[in-house]
Amino acid sequence: MQTAFIGFLIFLLLWKILLPLLRVFWIFTVGKRLFSRRRLLKDAGEWAIVTGSTDGIGKAYAYELAKDGLNVMLISRNQNKLDAVAQELESAFNVKTKVVVCDFTKTDIYDMLDREISSLSSISCLVNNVGMSYPFLDAYADSDFLDLEFIRQLISCNVNPVASLTRIVLPKLLKQGRRGTAIINLSSFAGLVPFPYLTLYGACKAFVHHFSESLRCELRNSNVCVQAVCPLLVATTMSKVRNASFFVPSPAKFAASALDMLGVEETTVGCVEHAIRSFLLTIHPAIVTWMSESKYRKVKHQKTQ
Numbered sequence: 344m345q346t347a348f349i350g351f352l353i354f355l356l357l358w359k360i361l362l363p364l365l366r367v368f369w370i371f372t373v374g375k376r377l378f379s380r381r382r383l384l385k386d387a388g389e390w391a392i393v394t395g396s397t398d399g400i401g402k403a404y405a406y407e408l409a410k411d412g413l414n415v416m417l418i419s420r421n422q423n424k425l426d427a428v429a430q431e432l433e434s435a436f437n438v439k440t441k442v443v444v445c446d447f448t449k450t451d452i453y454d455m456l457d458r459e460i461s462s463l464s465s466i467s468c469l470v471n472n473v474g475m476s477y478p479f480l481d482a483y484a485d486s487d488f489l490d491l492e493f494i495r496q497l498i499s500c501n502v503n504p505v506a507s508l509t510r511i512v513l514p515k516l517l518k519q520g521r522r523g524t525a526i527i528n529l530s531s532f533a534g535l536v537p538f539p540y541l542t543l544y545g546a547c548k549a550f551v552h553h554f555s556e557s558l559r560c561e562l563r564n565s566n567v568c569v570q571a572v573c574p575l576l577v578a579t580t581m582s583k584v585r586n587a588s589f590f591v592p593s594p595a596k597f598a599a600s601a602l603d604m605l606g607v608e609e610t611t612v613g614c615v616e617h618a619i620r621s622f623l624l625t626i627h628p629a630i631v632t633w634m635s636e637s638k639y640r641k642v643k644h645q646k647t648q
Contacts, residue, residue: 363622370607371600371615380568380606383523385412388467392416392460392512394447394504395473397424399579400529403598404470405432413467414439416460420446447473448496453507460511468525469512471551475500476581480540480639494543501547505554516567525568525605528555532575532612532621536631540639548573552610559609571610572601575617590620 384391391408395401396417405415409432417425422444429440443459445452460466475497478488505528516524533541534548555571562569577597578587587593592600592614601613612621624630 367618374607375603378607379603384467387521387523388465390414390463391468393470394418399594401472403594407598407602409436409438416441418443447500447504457511470527471505472529476544479642483542522566527570530571530573532573539635574613
């Protein structure tokens, strides 16, 4: 009886822990080499479109795409930062850039964006990266910053661009008919699991994930690949993590890995470090809730000091 019980525990260990981890390593090594569609982007169209492209993950995606030889349309709200990134890309990779100043918390921007995008010769991919988050974890019922205007801006910035820009770009990609075109939507790990005290942000990112999953089904037999990228923490201004570490990669490292996963995973956390951490965090559904509540209590304690 004891031997059988030990054998069962070993089987459970293999089935629940070791096999999923082996799958992670296979996907991010062998799977990436065999199935990545990143190499197809260069021939799918001349231009990549990246929103929120002056900082963090968006800027890193712009660099990776320019490095692959694509011209890049940079869309963000700061003219000076846009010009600086454009100059860097043109100097480093000898590509063309086009900058579009745009505040995604506004709702009257999409006719202008449609005109700008329609001026491009051909499109390889759209990276819907722009977004905003909470300044810190807080309770939805009594938060000081979660007023109606902040709620409107958060939804406008995280939801509207994904739905609207995809609607603008997708018919153009289908009309081109070139194999390898892609729509890459930046969601979040917070959109995959319940994440208290980041409630509205997580809900917006859950929309991005669900939108991507459903759209992928519609486009199953088309030339367009749809990917949802759901990172955990990356060392960016928005995450307020300054220094990269093993589980918190730099934007450059994350974007390079996530772009390699195009065509490999339809929904991806982007890099092997995040795949390991997301596996550990979801072993039990209470882990993420406990961590979020602990951070919230810490923030609340600091505010009362």
